[in-house]
Amino acid sequence: MWEQIAANRRKSILLVMSSALLLGVLGWALGVNFMGRNGGVPGVMMALVVWLVMTLTAWYQGDNIMLSVAGAHRVQKEDLPQLFNVVEEMTLAAGLPKMPAVYVIDDPAPNAFATGRRAENAAIAVTSGLLRTLDRDELQGVVAHEMAHIRNKDIQLMLFAGVLAGAIVILAEGGLRGMWLGGGRSRSRREGGSDGSGIVAILAVVLMILAPILAQLIYFAVSRKREYLADASGASFTRYPEGLASALEKISRAPQRLGGATSATAPMYIINPLKRTGEMAANATSTHPPIDERVRILRSMAGGGLADYERSYREVTRGGGVIPASELSSGAAAAANQPAREASAGPAPSARENARQVDDFFYRKDGYRKLDCACGTTLRIPPDFATPAAKCPRCGTLHDLR
Amino acid sequence: MKCPACRVPMYVAEYQQIELDLCGRCAGVWFDSGELALLLGDQRPLDAAAALTDEATRSCPLCDKPMAKVNIGPGRRVLVDRCPRGCGLWFDGAEVAALAADLDAAAWGLPAAVHGFIREMFPAKGGK
Amino acid sequence: MAVLFLVPLVLALVVVMWGVGIYNGLVAARNRVKEAWAQVDVQLKRRFDLIPNLIETVKGYMQHERGTLEAVTQARAAISGAGNMAQRVEAEAGLSAALGRLFAVSEAYPDLKASTNFASLQEELASTENKIGFARQFYNETVMNMNNRVQMFPGNIIAGMFHFGQETFFKVEDEAQREAPKVSFN
Numbered sequence: 001m002w003e004q005i006a007a008n009r010r011k012s013i014l015l016v017m018s019s020a021l022l023l024g025v026l027g028w029a030l031g032v033n034f035m036g037r038n039g040g041v042p043g044v045m046m047a048l049v050v051w052l053v054m055t056l057t058a059w060y061q062g063d064n065i066m067l068s069v070a071g072a073h074r075v076q077k078e079d080l081p082q083l084f085n086v087v088e089e090m091t092l093a094a095g096l097p098k099m100p101a102v103y104v105i106d107d108p109a110p111n112a113f114a115t116g117r118r119a120e121n122a123a124i125a126v127t128s129g130l131l132r133t134l135d136r137d138e139l140q141g142v143v144a145h146e147m148a149h150i151r152n153k154d155i156q157l158m159l160f161a162g163v164l165a166g167a168i169v170i171l172a173e174g175g176l177r178g179m180w181l182g183g184g185r186s187r188s189r190r191e192g193g194s195d196g197s198g199i200v201a202i203l204a205v206v207l208m209i210l211a212p213i214l215a216q217l218i219y220f221a222v223s224r225k226r227e228y229l230a231d232a233s234g235a236s237f238t239r240y241p242e243g244l245a246s247a248l249e250k251i252s253r254a255p256q257r258l259g260g261a262t263s264a265t266a267p268m269y270i271i272n273p274l275k276r277t278g279e280m281a282a283n284a285t286s287t288h289p290p291i292d293e294r295v296r297i298l299r300s301m302a303g304g305g306l307a308d309y310e311r312s313y314r315e316v317t318r319g320g321g322v323i324p325a326s327e328l329s330s331g332a333a334a335a336a337n338q339p340a341r342e343a344s345a346g347p348a349p350s351a352r353e354n355a356r357q358v359d360d361f362f363y364r365k366d367g368y369r370k371l372d373c374a375c376g377t378t379l380r381i382p383p384d385f386a387t388p389a390a391k392c393p394r395c396g397t398l399h400d401l402r
Numbered sequence: 403m404k405c406p407a408c409r410v411p412m413y414v415a416e417y418q419q420i421e422l423d424l425c426g427r428c429a430g431v432w433f434d435s436g437e438l439a440l441l442l443g444d445q446r447p448l449d450a451a452a453a454l455t456d457e458a459t460r461s462c463p464l465c466d467k468p469m470a471k472v473n474i475g476p477g478r479r480v481l482v483d484r485c486p487r488g489c490g491l492w493f494d495g496a497e498v499a500a501l502a503a504d505l506d507a508a509a510w511g512l513p514a515a516v517h518g519f520i521r522e523m524f525p526a527k528g529g530k
Numbered sequence: 531m532a533v534l535f536l537v538p539l540v541l542a543l544v545v546v547m548w549g550v551g552i553y554n555g556l557v558a559a560r561n562r563v564k565e566a567w568a569q570v571d572v573q574l575k576r577r578f579d580l581i582p583n584l585i586e587t588v589k590g591y592m593q594h595e596r597g598t599l600e601a602v603t604q605a606r607a608a609i610s611g612a613g614n615m616a617q618r619v620e621a622e623a624g625l626s627a628a629l630g631r632l633f634a635v636s637e638a639y640p641d642l643k644a645s646t647n648f649a650s651l652q653e654e655l656a657s658t659e660n661k662i663g664f665a666r667q668f669y670n671e672t673v674m675n676m677n678n679r680v681q682m683f684p685g686n687i688i689a690g691m692f693h694f695g696q697e698t699f700f701k702v703e704d705e706a707q708r709e710a711p712k713v714s715f716n
Binding site for chain 2: 108129132255256257350351352353355356359363368376377378379380381382384385386387390391392393394
Binding site: 081095097237 | 562653657660664672
């Protein structure tokens, strides 16, 4: 695991540096294009200021931005004890120094992500749809996958990638729009066409078109293999690959689409939220590996260790391995001899109880008023309810709301 | 959530740990697909024939997509609105009353559990 | 002439630095083992503390299960009496088994199962049981990592010089584990 963490730190630095380069070149092209031949240097300067602001933002506020863009709300143990316990269990299994903060997103589409700067102040967010659809073992599988992202420092890398890719896309789109609106100076009388500014303009256009693709490629390079690795570590935390496998299946089959996801935040999620059910098959530019492949690898694991995942991965993909060699000799891999554990023991709230517990949290948060009708029905009245009384549909009792 | 017909906030009624969203003004009912799944124990979508009608199109209260009119019930005379994305089903007030008043579940194009739950939640009231 | 002095000096320096690196790695590995054990201990204590509460809640409902309840109380007492690590591990496993039986028996008491207090206690205890398991799993990983370092070349040289010993795994006897009945979901 230590090698994986070191590799991620190197990639984080590489990503921040290469994005500086990309932005610098983009800034130069935009500068020359809009301000003439002498605009290159100020363009680069401006781009570097943008880069600095972005990097600092990603570092200090990235997790909060991600969480608020997704519409996530912090929960405490009293709100959702089972979710809280599962997160705590996986914190222990991953050997993290501190339990991540737990967030819930009110969205019927099941999905989850982790974010944060480092393991000490990470956060895990799940949707209410996830809590309603999955049983405890499946939830544990998903949380274990996210915990693996946290421990492997993937979250830090994804934070930078997300914020930087988002900014590059915005800048390049802005630049292109500016050119279409005629803001470019290449046709200006003062500059003339003989000093090569035509070539510069073409270069600028090419760059502006390429930049978002490049940004996407950076993203792609950092995120795809990571998903396999997180599946592998996640399975080694729970020692129960079936939990994650069946969760992935359920999530990918759910008909709903996630509301608060954008193309810049999509790669964070356990399953790409921007794809419809029919489009789940991955193509070359996909940030997520194909779901059925992930499921098949997990299902053909002989035990619950990293080495089992590696073997299974080689079998299913018929390709090279995915787990670094040093990792395979570590403690977690040695557990390969241990059989995968059985489905966990303990009490489970029924699907209905579970759903009510999740909904109750949001009703409380949104200030709904709870009325217990004598006939056994419970009414919940929104704070902005227009009528002064609410009728119980079962017994017809009118409940005065004043 | 706002009523797709009157656009006023709806209230929630929970019975046997299943929730329905109700409109206090038009007595319409939103049956969320998550609640349907809880009731039926799985996620299968309801199949019903699409209908041609001049009844006003309503938008899904969750995803805002225009909902499709589907025929259910004996003689295919009751129309309910179904979200194309599968968010849930919308029953107008009169539709719920007609559904609840009919004892014969088999004649309706609804799973028996759904019909039974609606009958339980909206016991037939004289004059409605 | 100076170069001739410098070469062995530099070589010695490299060897020392290398040794220091391995030594620090061993210390870090040993600290990880200690931290991991602390986590196991926290969860074991948490379970220990939850039991009086559980007995209090269950007592009224399960009058015919005196034996099962007493077994839990005794298993708990055995933990306080455990002298060394091996005894402790055995006592903890005994408590796991006794608790498993209690929850299995509780299935036959619908009134008890309907009580919200019991339901939340059951989630707490089951989760604590899971936490003990996961903390133990991580602890054993750190022990494995430590022992590999101590046994394998070149770590074994430094470990021998500075008396780094092997750490003990927290193994639960298969017997005890098999005894614990699984309470299934749903």
